[in-house]
Amino acid sequence: MSYRMKTMTAIFRLFVVTGAALVWFSCQKELDLTQFRDDFGDYEPEVRIEAILTPWRSTHPDAFVRIDRSITIDDTLVFNGRDDNNNWKSYSDENGNGKWDISEPLNDDLGEDGIIGQENGFPARDKGEGNGKPDQGEPNVDEYEEVLPFVHDTTAIVSLADTRTMKTWDFKWYWNRLDARYIEFDLETQKEGIPNIKYFRYGAYTPSKPMSNYPDTASVYEFKIELPEKNLVITGQTKIILPVKFLDSNYLKVRDTLYVPYGDNAGVFWTSDLGTNIYCVAVERVCNRSEYLIYDHPNVANSKLTIGNGGIPVGFEPISSELTQGLYKMTVTVLDENYGRYYYSSLLLRDPEKSNLRDQYGRPVMGVAGSLADNSIYIRVLPELDDLNIEIVGK
DSSP: OOHHHHHHHHHHTTSOOOTHHHHHHTOSSOOOGGGGHHHHTTOOOOEEEEEEEOTTOTTSOSEEEEEEEOOOTTOTTTSOSSOTTSOOOOOOOTTOSSSOOTTSOOTTOBTTTTSOOOTTSSSOOOTTBTSSSOOTTSTTSSOHHHHHHHHBOOOOEEEEEETTTOOEEEEEEEEEEEEEEEEEOOHHHHHHTOOEEEEEEEEEEEESSOOOSSOOTTSOEEEEEEEGGGTEEEEEEEOOOOOOEEOOOSSEEETTEEEEETTOOOEEEEEOOTTOOEEEEEEEEEETTEEEEEEEEEEEOOHHHHHHTTTOOEEEEEOOTTOOSEEEEEEEEEEOHHHHHHHHOOSOTTOTTTOOEEOTTSOEESEEEEEEEEEEEEEEEESOGGGOOOOOOOO
16 A cells, blocks of 8 residues: 555545545555446535543643544545655655665655555555656655645634633644654654554644633633534534543552553543443553653553442553653543544434534534543553662652
């Protein structure tokens, strides 16, 4: 599968496509997308909205709203096959002869299949490889940063209201407001199971002034999104959800760090409020003040532990055998019922059971109004606690 196909696969996890795309993604060879034009040629772009409250996330604004238009898989305005942000890197002409030689690094100049060709194996060198110019299918061509500006809708009027106090907040559009990351495997690193972690920033509507230092968990908040060009007024309600609370364990704990012997098969426990039992767990390695994602995955409350806790949800994450000696950061993000149902349900995006957004005519709109909150704890994986002289250093 080419780099462009992998990039588009990741993009379409975020944005809506037609059913023809499902056929395309399942294929093992390149296809001419124009042969599917009859399936989506008359498709009219829609909007998908994520309106999320995040007042407990210290690195994020109090709330954000993303409004993106859906696209078809042959949209040449979005996927134009060019290096629009000038971050594509040509081959290294180490001997200065003005052409690529087989011993020289290709960098991003990998050709249409996005991988290095092999002299005596498969795949062979393909079209565009080592030609000194960006081609469709190569790394840093039609990437997230280039695609998102064409997908974002920046024409909306966005606001949020506390339905109990009637206090309102106006939102403004900001480019590069939030950051995100995704994992992509390429041919070389996949053999070793090493993830290629990429980061990008995307635009969003956020409050023009802070909401509050003390969010009101008793109130119902209503997002209002007006799209004058489409003659639509879309609303959705949600409540603020509290972060999880980590429970005491048998591990030695100093401030916000657990000291865990390597190979221990226990784990970390937490509780959340009754508003949800759906979580996302991310584990990062901390090295030289930088954090590198090791893995992340969904999680749900443990039913037996929850029953034993009087119905209050209890979550559990085992200490993975992937964690060798070192310092790690485990972040547990709790999703409210609306966001959890939207994020993990297999229902269609416009299904009224999946989306709680409605336009002025009562019709469901793709997306969600929800909330999330996260909390983190550090884990120091050590050889054997009994054999250690632990030096405690404040953070």
